[in-house]
Amino acid sequence: MKIKHIFLGIGLLATAGGGLSSCTDLQEKVYDQVTSQNYYQTKDDVIHAVFRPFEHTYYSMWQVHEHEELPADQLVTVVRGDWWWDGGKWIMYHRHQYDGIQYNNPGSGEWTSEWELMYQAIGQCNLVLDDLAELNPATFKITDTEWASYIAQLRCMRAFCYLRLINCYRNCLLVTTSDASVSMQPENRKQVEPRVLFKFIESELKDFCLTNLPPRSGNYDGPMQGQFTQGAAAALLARLYLNAEKWIGEARWDDCIGICERIRKGEFGHYELAERWDAPFDWNNETCSEVIFAFTASFATTCHHMVNSRQTIYGRMLPYQCGPYLGIEKDGERNPRYCITPSYDNSYPNRQLFDYKLGQVSQKFLKYPGDLRWKQYKNTSNNTREGMMFLEGKIPNNTQSEGFGKSPQGYTIYLRDQVGQFFVGGESGQITGDSESKCENGDFNSGLFVVKYPFYPYEGGAYKESDHAVIRLAEVYYTEAECYLRKGDARTAGSLLNKVRERNYSSFGDNIAYEPEGRVKLNMDEMLDEWGREFLAESRRRTDLIRFGRFQEAWWDKKADADTHYELFPLSQDQLEQNLYLKQNPGYPDITR
Template sequence: MKITKYIIGLGMMAGAVLGLPSCTDLSETVYDQVMSKNYYNTKQDVINAVFRPFEHMYCCIWIRHENEELPADQLITPTRGTWWYDGGLWEMYHRHQYDDINQGDWLSEWENFYVGIAQCNMVLDDLNQLNPSSFGLSDSEFESFKAQLRCMRAWGYLRLLNTHRNCILTTTSDQAVNELPENRKQVEPQVLFDFIESELKDYCLAALPSKSGQSGNGAQQGQFTKAAAASLLVRLYLNAEVWIGQAKWQECIDMCKRITGGEFGHYAIADNWYEPFDWNNETCNEVIFGFPGSYGLTSWHLQNDRRTVYGRGLPYGSAYYLKIEGNGERNPKYALSPSYDNQQPRELFDYGLGMVTRKFAKYQGDIRYKQYANTSNNTREGMFFLEGKIANSAVSGGYAKNPDNQYVIYLRDQVGRFEGNAESGYISNPAYKESKLGNGDFNSGLYCVKYPFYPFTGGYYIESDYTEIRLAEVIYSQAEALLRQGQAGEAGKLLNSVRKRNYENFNANIAYQPEGNVVLDLKEMLDEWGREFLAESRRRTDLIRFGRYQEAWWDKPRDADKHYELFPLSQTQLEQNEYLKQNPGYPDIAR
């Protein structure tokens, strides 16, 4: 079992937690008397304050996962009998119908990320009033703490630039300053882009530490490093053409080369696909930045509750198969979009997007495309729950059943109310034969298991840190930028350098030219992003960058226009700030 999990930010700064400012009301409420003037007494107090916003941002990754994956083509939340209908919320996500500005999780990311930004601003303002020597800190150490906060703030703003484009830019917790009319108005995307770039490039790259050693992040896990800041710049440049209308392909390539060239420390692609996600991934050199997590402390990405990313990405009835029944049965929210229609005999859909399993089956011998199985208390194989029954020794007959014990679950790469006829593929009720989200049951859809779920009693259960940035993303970003500059051969070599670990026999029929026979174009590049980064909270962004977000895919018609590339502001947010302007195409309030 992992002895130390490097959790930072466990000491709560009461003044920061109580009375968190919102994005439009930047005042704070003081409870009791724990304020900055009497909070900071020791070096540990400074450390706790600096990393408190990290805890909040880590907690926010679930809403980003929803907003990236559920409006996209790879993951779905089908209704399962009476489960997961939720007023049609997930159907609206999937079909790009998030026009409601009064309810819906698509309204939450703005507020959640602004809370984290406000926390960063508050602590930065506090630090500017402190003397480093009073806490036994050097000036360089103190600047590094500030850089942690400024890098986290830039990460939050980068995300808001992605989701809303037209954002408020605030860098202080001073209420008088934030209440000025000019500071309550949204800035142009270019202004926010330039701010993020300057913060990362001109300050964070200088003040943050480089990675130390050659055995993963170790004790630096959960802290921003120079390479992490550089990787955020890679994301900024890769999406610049969409976000500000100016391509930054060469800037993206140049920053990628600095990372892969070792300027910021030693990073390397892992020998196996699963190492960046495994229980000891703080030792993996592919991980550039990760949020520390463990079962006994914080593991929001793997918990079996609403704030999860992967904890509800397992089929119902799988707890005994995985030996995680000590943490309860699974409540399946995230399944794979189906590749097959419900005809008899079943037929493949012909969508260019989605079709997840067919994209993996395209190249033979993919070691990821196997049934997930724990091979010990801390080893596993396979990345999917594939078609078939789920072994369950606690149920009569030896296979998992649906929650009402009415039928044996037989997972299918289809969505329909198969119920007790799933193994034969027959749907008896004609009202539920159509393949669509509203007609699902507990047989509907296969599952991606990116992170391991080791036995609950083995000591390794949900011990994995959450990998936010890994080297493969940098390499794929460089490859895409090269491809867009007409250098398909160089792009193919870069992708092959990662892909070769995923296949039993990485031969010429799998490798991209010039090392193999496969032609790399933009369509294939998007497919490869989808394979390598399946379920890693980025698919919406990739689809938009490739100009394919409006296309039709399973249970979604083609969009009428592009306004769904951004999310709306809520009615409450608009009412709280008279200067806010709704994003185009969405309902506004009377002014």
């Protein structure tokens, strides 16, 4: 079992910043007389406090994943008998039906929850920043440079959370202190204009974090993974600039290109594309030069993105009864929550492709031959893997009499690129229940599964050891390419994409490469498809669809939206009632005031 550098928090800070009941009650809560005056005794106390918000934000990434993938066209949570019905809220996500205010509360409709989770992290950052402002670094034998870097860690995490908030809700509160006498003033309980929040995020990242965070000191982060660096702050700036036109109505393509070039050319430390497509996700990805920022994980400590619980991402992106095939049966049965949207209808025996331009995940990968990712997932020797998918077919399972996985109802599972009530007809493709292809009509045959992060055997020391790679260099290349394409330079954009794409294919010929290296022409539709291939299941699809103006379109089991108000999520009834200064986002029902 490898050892990773993971910062643990303290109970005092775990509750600071307000609970779920009030996103603006940012007062410090004191337990057992532990306060900022007597907590900070050593340098380690300071470090623990600084990195407590990181653990909270890492835990919150499951909600980020829901918000980015479930309302989009590539991943879906289908109902499998009595599994994943949950009042129909996952279907509401998929079909953009989150209008009713009675559903706009955590538990009923979780599209409101990221607001609370991000403000909790911001509250934690503000509390520690206020504490540090009252302390003398010399007391802890900390240099001024180190002290400034600790402050920059907190301000960069706060900017990360505000990036999520402006993305999802746009009209947000801007809170920078834990002092209730300030934060509870009426003028500070009102939302600011998106441009104000945008400028705040930009200034924090550009004017403070890039100056006070350390650059990457080696070829990879190693034991320092999990901390922000100058490269990570620069990459967050690139995200901000890439979406500026949508968020504040001001295109920032040149600024985005500029910061991407600075990252690629090594101004903030050494970053390099991995030779293998899967290296940024592997069990030892803290040694991967492509990873710019990741939340550290270990089976022995925390691995939120890979756990087998409700608040997970990849831990429930696996088919039922795959445990023996992967060697992970000691960690319980898999609960298949996220699968890709189907490309085929339920006609029998000659199924037909749907004609949607969005979704169609399998067809987007099959467009170019020899894609190493579109292969059956398999663990190989020495904790390595091949393939990224559970594709069509049976699941080997040596605990079953016939040698293949079975559903809870006892039929043999045959995974299909369809959603339907096949039951015992999984292998033949014959529907034995309701024939309509829709979210309500799934079974355990329905859907193919993405294995972005490897699930190596439980024994062997690599199980759930992959750090959660939130930012990687490939994103910088794709971001810069999109900006060039929007400026009319498809050839420069194509060359940037090709530098990443060449590792994804067994033979990268001119029938696959974009111009000028190949014959494939790059346009905006292809750019969006390429974002979808490279970053499938990486918690960003909703943002990309919105930026391309495609979020309102129809895809599998989702009709075209009547307008654009679903691009933002609503505020919950509880949030509105607890802060009467808040205004509901346009298009959603408000409370009676």
